[in-house]
Amino acid sequence: MLMQPCDSLWRASAPTAPELPMLDQELTVDVAIVGGGFTGLSAALHLAKLGISVALVEAEEIGFGGSGRNVGLANAGLWLEPDELDRQLGAEAGRTLYDALAVAPSYVYGLIEEYGIECEATRHGTLHCGVGKSGLTQLQRRCEQMQRRGAPVELLSAAEAQERIGSEKFNAALFDPRAGTIQPLAYARGLARAALKEGAQLFDHSPVENIVPEGDLWSVKTAQGHLKAERVILATNAYGEYGMKDQARKFVPIFYSQLATKPLSDQQLSKVLPNKEGCWDTCTVMSSFRMDQQGRLVFGGMGGESHYHASWASQRVKELWPILNKVEWEFAWTGKIAYSEDHLPHCQQLQRGLFSIAGYSGRGIGPGTVVGKELAEWFAGQRDSLSVPMTTLRDIPLREVKRMFYEVGAHGYHYGQSAHVLK
Ligand SMILES: Cc1cc2nc3c(=O)[nH]c(=O)nc-3n(C[C@H](O)[C@H](O)[C@H](O)COP(=O)(O)OP(=O)(O)OC[C@H]3O[C@@H](n4cnc5c(N)ncnc54)[C@H](O)[C@@H]3O)c2cc1C
Incomplete structure (x- = not known):
């Protein structure tokens, strides 16, 4: 074990992780993925499902990063208010991203059902709970913007919110019935099992130390092995360690x-x-x-x-x-x-065939799952672009x-x- 895993409730209550080997060989695949969180696992699962050969290497254990430690709110959308999304990306790109993430919880719960993932999945909605006058104003604004885009959200009165939450400290709550809660580490481990079932190769305790071009391919090197691939996805988000530190400096x-x-x-x-x-x-x-x-x-x-x-x-x-x-x-x-500086996730093409996805800014269950799927479809030629912005980020x-x-x-x-x- 290179870094200590955290002593979380999720580690104590998740079904056991699939047993994975360390990478100790040379392997040539179509796509190599660095990082075993929602993004990398979803990409691996969907690539394998589309018949594209894929290997994923994780430095520690599946779900070691944010994916195994988060709150487990499977939300629709991002932190940013929808109008702000349009302002930053332009109306068309803003709407594309909004629409893709509005259905993210359905996609997550669909995968959970399809692969029988045991992860305490409940879909009783989420409550964004209002505190003070500015909190109420924020919820009213969000509600109006979301309803204008057809979201089935409802602004609960103080009395309704207090009854649902069981606390008198909130003056309103924005109820989103599309969302719910999951046991996040159990979901990550379940995605790993699903990816294995579809034919992806997964390795843990195999930190990537270096990624270098080798002819037309990339060589992704760990201490004892290496992957050769035409395309590489860096899915290390906030946990970029070892050879991934450059990525972490962008957030x-x-x-x-x-x-x-x-x-x-x-x-x-x-x-x-x-x-x-x-x-x-x-x-x-x-x-x-x-x-x-x-x-x-x-x-x-x-x-x-x-x-x-x-x-x-x-x-x-x-x-x-x-x-x-x-x-x-x-x-x-x-x-x-x-x-991220703009609170948006970003896909970067660092060099030809070398991609990085990160910057979820605290909203990664739905977005990470959806972005992983979109990357797979993009690589398979099934879509022209991703719904997240393609950007070059600086440190x-x-x-x-x-x-x-x-x-x-x-x-x-x-x-x-x-x-x-x-x-
Ligand atoms: C405390 C907390 C609460 C959150 N709550 C929510 C929530 O309620 N709802 C929500 O939607 N989102 C939430 N998020 C955000 C969400 O958890 C993340 O956006 C999401 O997990 C990111 O997934 P990922 O796969 O991109 O990265 P991660 O899950 O962080 O995975 C990155 C992986 O890369 C590995 N890695 C790093 N360097 C290397 C290397 N050199 N070689 C190989 N592997 C490497 C790491 O070990 C890690 O396992 C929360 C995040 C945190 C931290």
């Missing part, structure tokens, strides 16, 4: 930490998120909350894992749900989000300073919430 890594309680009592379960929607709030420094299948509350917030994070979470949970006045945390873990200037700014800002904000200076 700001933002830490997001989660805690999971012991299973709640029946009485608590009847009051806290009784319908089990996945939730996040409109606060400047966002928090998220959801239930797992065993009845644990999974509560998260921006910032790295620390003793202070746990004490902030305990206090915040108690304020939101007084019935949870003495929560016991059973699991705590952290993940890294690849935050982010002052990246470490920006990372520190977000980290310190998150802790300061949580301190303000704990001291009741902020909502």
